Amino acid sequence: MMKCEWILCPVCGSKTRNKIRKDTVLENYPLYCPSSKTCHCCGYKKEFLTLSERIFQCENCGITIDRDYNASLNLKRYAINNIGLVQAEFTPEDLTALQSDLAINRIATSKVDTGIQQKSCL
Secondary structure: OOEEEEEEOOOOOOEEEEEEOOOOOOOOOOOOOOOOOEOOOOOOEOOOOOOOOOEEEOOOOOOEEEHHHHHHHHHHHHHHHHOOOOOOEEOHHHHHHHHHHHHHOOOOOOOOOOOOOEEOOO
C-alpha cells in the first residue's frame, strides 16, 4: 500500500500531498536554472527570454523549437546525467505471461521466441 507523504514544493514553498512509494527518491531541479533559456543542442544560454516568447531560437546553432519542449529536453538531460537511467529488460517468459492480460483488453500480441532477450527502447 502506498503511503501519503507531505512534500515541500521547491518553487513556492507550499506543502503538497503526494502518494509515493517507499523506494522513491525525490530529486529537485535547481531552483534557478534557466532550462528554457538554454539550447538543448549546443548549450548556448540566451541572456533574455520573456514569457511571451513561445519559440526558442538559438543564436549559436540556429535551431528553432518550442520553448517548453526545449526546457523539457534540458530537464530530461539533467535527470539522466544526475539520476541515471535504468534499462528495463524483459524476458520472453515475462512477455508471454503478459499476453493473457493484454488479450483481456483486446490488444494484439504475438508469441515471442524463447531465448531472445528483449530490451525496452528507452
